[in-house]
Amino acid sequence: GENVEQHPSTLSVQEGDSAVIKCTYSDSASNYFPWYKQELGKRPQLIIDIRSNVGEKKDQRIAVTLNKTAKHFSLHITETQPEDSAVYFCAAQRDNNDMRFGAGTRLTVKP
Amino acid sequence: EAGVAQSPRYKIIEKRQSVAFWCNPISGHATLYWYQQILGQGPKLLIQFQNNGVVDDSQLPKDRFSAERLKGVDSTLKIQPAKLEDSAVYLCASSPIYGSYEQYFGPGTRLTVT
Numbered sequence A: 001g002e003n004v005e006q007h008p009s010t011l012s013v014q015e016g017d018s019a020v021i022k023c024t025y026s027d028s029a030s031n032y033f034p035w036y037k038q039e040l041g042k043r044p045q046l047i048i049d050i051r052s053n054v055g056e057k058k059d060q061r062i063a064v065t066l067n068k069t070a071k072h073f074s075l076h077i078t079e080t081q082p083e084d085s086a087v088y089f090c091a092a093q094r095d096n097n098d099m100r101f102g103a104g105t106r107l108t109v110k111p
Numbered sequence B: 001e002a003g004v005a006q007s008p009r010y011k012i013i014e015k016r017q018s019v020a021f022w023c024n025p026i027s028g029h030a031t032l033y034w035y036q037q038i039l040g041q042g043p044k045l046l047i048q049f050q051n052n053g054v055v056d057d058s059q060l061p062k063d064r065f066s067a068e069r070l071k072g073v074d075s076t077l078k079i080q081p082a083k084l085e086d087s088a089v090y091l092c093a094s095s096p097i098y099g100s101y102e103q104y105f106g107p108g109t110r111l112t113v114t
Helices: none
Strands: A004-007 A010-014 A019-025 A032-038 A045-051 A056-059 A062-067 A072-077 A086-092 A105-110 B005-007 B010-013 B019-024 B031-037 B044-050 B053-056 B065-068 B075-079 B088-095 B109-113
Touching: A004 A086, A010 A019, A019 A086, A019 A105, A032 A062, A045 A056, A045 A062, A072 A086, B005 B088, B010 B019, B019 B088, B019 B109, B031 B075, B044 B065, B044 B075, B075 B088
Parallel strands: A010 A105, B010 B109
Antiparallel strands: A004 A019, A019 A072, A032 A045, A032 A086, A056 A062, A062 A072, A086 A105, B005 B019, B019 B075, B031 B044, B031 B088, B044 B053, B065 B075, B088 B109
């Protein structure tokens, strides 16, 4: 089955700096790559996603890049704010909806 | 649009006891998932339903876990008997159609087995 690896496990940045989280996946059939943000004690919420026919997608301060050849994708957050502090999960999914999640990255944005 | 509903929100049981969780997905969503999220880890898929049929239960410990979605709407997940390592948050999610699409998560049920 699919195996998703996520790095780093923890990331601390100063407010205003950029944060980058990287994931790799093993199943070349995966074609959908969402990123979820989970605040403490709350449900995961989708923040951005990308499909396999696109190399990059941006939404305000958040961007995701995908390299299908290398089987890796990354989340980029620019101009970080304290409210960006949370755990971020990447995931990879095939057409049959078999979504596999990474282990998560705890992002701390220091004011 | 109402979100995914789950109950109870918290449950504490002793090992070897039984427990059941309930999920009501977003209206009209055909696909429903149950995930187990152990503290400090990403969600792990336990079972996936398409309407009332099971699509994937390869990671469900079938000797103690069971799930059903009889009418293709609500779903229940049961653990019998519970073990200490079952302590986790159990998340239900739903998706509008079959395929690679956003999943909407419920608030989860935090289970503590003592």
